Amino acid sequence: MTTETSVKTSPRSKRGEEVDVAIIGAGPAGAVAALHLARAGFSVAVLEQGDWPDYNAYAGARPEWELVSQKYWHPNPNVRDRQGDYPIDNSDTAVNPLMFAGVGGSATLYGAQWMHLLPSDFRVRSLDGVADDWPYTYEDLLPYQLRIEKEVGISGLAGDPAYPPRPAYPLPPTPIGSVGMRGIQGMNELGWHWWPGSNAIPPEKYGNLNPCVRRGTCLTGCPEAAKSTTDRSHWPEAVKNGVNLMTNTRAKRIETDERGRATGVLYVDRNGRERVQKAKTVILCANGVGTPRLLLLSESGRAPGGLANSSGLVGKRLMMHPFASVLASFEDPLDSWRGPFGQQIYSLEFYETDASRGFLRGSKWNCMPSGGPLGVSGVVGSKVYVAEEGRFQDLWGDALHQNVRKRFGHSLIWGIVCEDLPEESNYVTLSSDLVDSDGIPAPKIVYKVSENSRRLLEFNIDRCVESVRAAGAIEWLLSYPVRESGWHLLGTCVMGEKAESSVVDQWGRCHDVPNLYIMDGSTFPTSGAVNPTATVMAVALRNTERLIQERRSQETPL
Amino acid sequence: MSEPRIPLELSEAAMATFLALADFLIPASPPMPVFSAVGRREAVEQNLLFRPDIREAFFRGLAKASGKPPEPALEELSTGDGEAFSAIGLIAVATYYMTPSIRALIGYPGQESVTYDADAIPPYLLNGMLEPVMARGKRYRSTPR
Numbered sequence: 001m002t003t004e005t006s007v008k009t010s011p012r013s014k015r016g017e018e019v020d021v022a023i024i025g026a027g028p029a030g031a032v033a034a035l036h037l038a039r040a041g042f043s044v045a046v047l048e049q050g051d052w053p054d055y056n057a058y059a060g061a062r063p064e065w066e067l068v069s070q071k072y073w074h075p076n077p078n079v080r081d082r083q084g085d086y087p088i089d090n091s092d093t094a095v096n097p098l099m100f101a102g103v104g105g106s107a108t109l110y111g112a113q114w115m116h117l118l119p120s121d122f123r124v125r126s127l128d129g130v131a132d133d134w135p136y137t138y139e140d141l142l143p144y145q146l147r148i149e150k151e152v153g154i155s156g157l158a159g160d161p162a163y164p165p166r167p168a169y170p171l172p173p174t175p176i177g178s179v180g181m182r183g184i185q186g187m188n189e190l191g192w193h194w195w196p197g198s199n200a201i202p203p204e205k206y207g208n209l210n211p212c213v214r215r216g217t218c219l220t221g222c223p224e225a226a227k228s229t230t231d232r233s234h235w236p237e238a239v240k241n242g243v244n245l246m247t248n249t250r251a252k253r254i255e256t257d258e259r260g261r262a263t264g265v266l267y268v269d270r271n272g273r274e275r276v277q278k279a280k281t282v283i284l285c286a287n288g289v290g291t292p293r294l295l296l297l298s299e300s301g302r303a304p305g306g307l308a309n310s311s312g313l314v315g316k317r318l319m320m321h322p323f324a325s326v327l328a329s330f331e332d333p334l335d336s337w338r339g340p341f342g343q344q345i346y347s348l349e350f351y352e353t354d355a356s357r358g359f360l361r362g363s364k365w366n367c368m369p370s371g372g373p374l375g376v377s378g379v380v381g382s383k384v385y386v387a388e389e390g391r392f393q394d395l396w397g398d399a400l401h402q403n404v405r406k407r408f409g410h411s412l413i414w415g416i417v418c419e420d421l422p423e424e425s426n427y428v429t430l431s432s433d434l435v436d437s438d439g440i441p442a443p444k445i446v447y448k449v450s451e452n453s454r455r456l457l458e459f460n461i462d463r464c465v466e467s468v469r470a471a472g473a474i475e476w477l478l479s480y481p482v483r484e485s486g487w488h489l490l491g492t493c494v495m496g497e498k499a500e501s502s503v504v505d506q507w508g509r510c511h512d513v514p515n516l517y518i519m520d521g522s523t524f525p526t527s528g529a530v531n532p533t534a535t536v537m538a539v540a541l542r543n544t545e546r547l548i549q550e551r552r553s554q555e556t557p558l
Numbered sequence: 559m560s561e562p563r564i565p566l567e568l569s570e571a572a573m574a575t576f577l578a579l580a581d582f583l584i585p586a587s588p589p590m591p592v593f594s595a596v597g598r599r600e601a602v603e604q605n606l607l608f609r610p611d612i613r614e615a616f617f618r619g620l621a622k623a624s625g626k627p628p629e630p631a632l633e634e635l636s637t638g639d640g641e642a643f644s645a646i647g648l649i650a651v652a653t654y655y656m657t658p659s660i661r662a663l664i665g666y667p668g669q670e671s672v673t674y675d676a677d678a679i680p681p682y683l684l685n686g687m688l689e690p691v692m693a694r695g696k697r698y699r700s701t702p703r
Contacts (some may be wrong), residue, residue, distance in 0.1 A: 021682075061668075061669060061671070063656045063668060064608050064652070065668075065669055066606070066652065066653040066655075067608055067609060067648070067656070068604060068608050068609065071609060071611055074698075104683070111669045114646040118698050119698055119699060119700055120700065120701075122703060123702055126702050127702060137701045138701055139701060157680075159692070161691065161692060161695055161696050161697055161698075162698055163692065163698055164633065164698065164700070170662040172676060172677065173680065175674055175680070176680070178683070181682075183685055184682065188597070188687060188690055191690065191694075192689060193691055193694070193697060195683065195691065196680065196688075203674075204676040204677075207645065211676065213667050213671040213672055214671070214672040214674070215670070215671060216669050217669050220611065224671070333665075337666065337669060338670075338672060339669075348697065350698070351697075351698075352698065352699055356650060364628070369562065372666065372669065373655040373666060374651060374655060374666060377651060377655075379647055379651055380647065380648050380651060380652075390638075392632060392633070392636040392643065392647075396582075396583040396584070396588050396647070397583065397584075397585055400651070401581070401584075401587035401590050402585060402587075404655075404664060405664075405700035408664055408666065409664070409665055410668065443598075506630060511640050558668075
């Protein structure tokens with residue numbers, strides 16, 4: 001039996017009033033859903049545990065940038081420890097998940113590297129005999145990808161032979177600088193693929209975005225408002241269209257009725273009071289850790305293992321893209337503090353499967369600047385390239401001067417994103433003892449780098465060293481897997497056709513709860529090896545438009 | 559038992575201990591000067607204000623190192639109180655490389671703003687660098703039908 005959703009002219013909802021749709025999370029996926037639903041006349045309330053960004057707080061243009069960023073703009077919430085963050089139990093993981101709570105979501109601290117998945121990523125089972133195919137294809141998703149590019153403001157150069165033909169990007173590519181040119185030198189010497197970087201960074205004014213001025217602080221918040229995040233690209237218009245965006249509001253559980261339909265969201269407001277946002281439909285956009293956490297927190301007598309979890313797959317199949325990094329130094333100056341940061345060039349040379357390499361699937365490389373003197377000194381921060389067991393004298397004293405002299409302004413970083421295959425032994429669960437500031441159980445991550453991923457990492461590290469040597473590097477420092485690298489949180493509420501082997505259908509609708517949707521990267525059946533935000537937003541757009549089209553047959557609570 | 563109080567300011571004695579440790583961590587290496595030649599008290603205090611989260615560990619480390627030669631004091635902190643060692647090291651290295659004269663010596667203008675012509679044709683399209691990539695042709699695997 002179905003009932004009709006009443007479509008309003010999107011008046012702003014009042015507290016306690018039932019809305020057509022409640023969305024949890026104001027990141028990239030939530031922004032797409034909220035804006036398009038509001039434009040279609042739905043009343044929408046959004047619960048976001050963080051706040052609007054304060055661009056004056058981004059320190060990129062100030063001398064103390066490196067000193068303050070490694071605390072206040074660190075991507076690991078356990079280090080950052082802001083009011084809006086929740087802690088994560090990382091006691092049983094080889095890679096720490098990274099995220100940021102706020103309007104704009106984790107993209108607040110992303111590098112804005114903008115990549116589509118490739119055709120083979122949607123057909124991993126068919127082509128390589130492992131994991132699963134997606135319910136749709138590259139070609140099905142491409143129209144949504146292209147529309148999202150215009151909404152976000154993507155710069156790049158069309159014509160990359162690693163992809164099927166595509167139309168021009170909305171904006172021309174950002175400069176690649178001396179760092180990118182040196183990266184190209186090595187790749188061309190070896191006859192390997194590279195392409196100018198595509199980024200959510202405009203080289204010229206675009207909507208609410210200012211032109212990039214190559215400040216190079218993209219990963220710690222852009223003080224120029226020149227990195228596209230949805231607090232600029234989507235939320236202002238969504239709010240103008242009537243969306244009630246409630247910040248400093250932490251969802252605690254999804255409420256259901258006696259039929260198992262979602263009825264709304266129990267949340268803790270900024271004053272610590274519990275309230276309920278009633279809704280005819282609920283959409284989860286809380287990322288690959290936050291979304292399964294909320295479903296597990298929403299267990300009930302009807303759903304003893306967690307809401308929408310009859311398959312037992314909520315939280316399972318966590319993929320985080322094991323990441324390797326090569327810091328290469330050169331004799332001549334590269335001005336390597338200069339942005340964008342961002343990818344100046346990328347390579348898909350080793351993206352597609354070649355079974356003779358001893359592993360399946362592949363990698364994407366991105367060439368980036370190396371930052372300021374503290375970052376390359378090796379003595380502070382996450383010490384990516386430093387053995388923890390080393391003596392302090394190895395890094396300080398004259399060694400400090402030598403390292404800064406050799407690396408600062410003279411180095412580039414190749415980041416290597418490796419595809420992670422889905423495995424049920426990698427998962428998100430609830431911590432038995434850690435809680436957030438509202439007393440809600442924190443997520444716990446259980447994750448190991450698989451044998452396939454280890455081989456993939458080692459192969460790519462070896463190839464990357466060949467590339468930087470061919471480019472004339474005088475020193476290279478390696479790190480893999482980088483512990484602080486879990487930016488891409490995918491797969492923990494997998495989409496599929498069957499309720500017994502997936503959590504949501506191809507439109508993001510939960511098999512068990514027909515008025516509960518998931519529209520973030522947790523629905524990805526496989527991860528590819530590219531930065532996922534483009535695909536997260538394109539999938540959210542596809543799902544949202546389906547929800548709008550089907551609104552008259554949408555099941556809702558009585 | 560009450561919590562030990564974090565000092566509100568850097569005393570003369572604490573600053574002397576810090577300078578001794580910082581000079582060992584950042585000695586002279588021409589043309590780079592030793593830390594104490596450029597590390598001003600006001601800058602150290604300002605940087606501690608930027609990072610109140612490490613203030614307690616910083617002063618704890620100074621208290622433990624007080625009256626000891628710098629290398630064994632740092633060795634003791636490095637092996638026995640990594641948090642204090644990191645706090646002292648971070649304030650030292652940040653203060654040093656935030657100093658304008660040091661930035662001038664290493665050629666660092668800071669994270670500067672650079673203007674450029676967004677419509678200029680990129681060099682890789684003019685000098686043939688991209689041509690070999692194009693010449694190798696299609697690399698992707700098509701969607702199987």
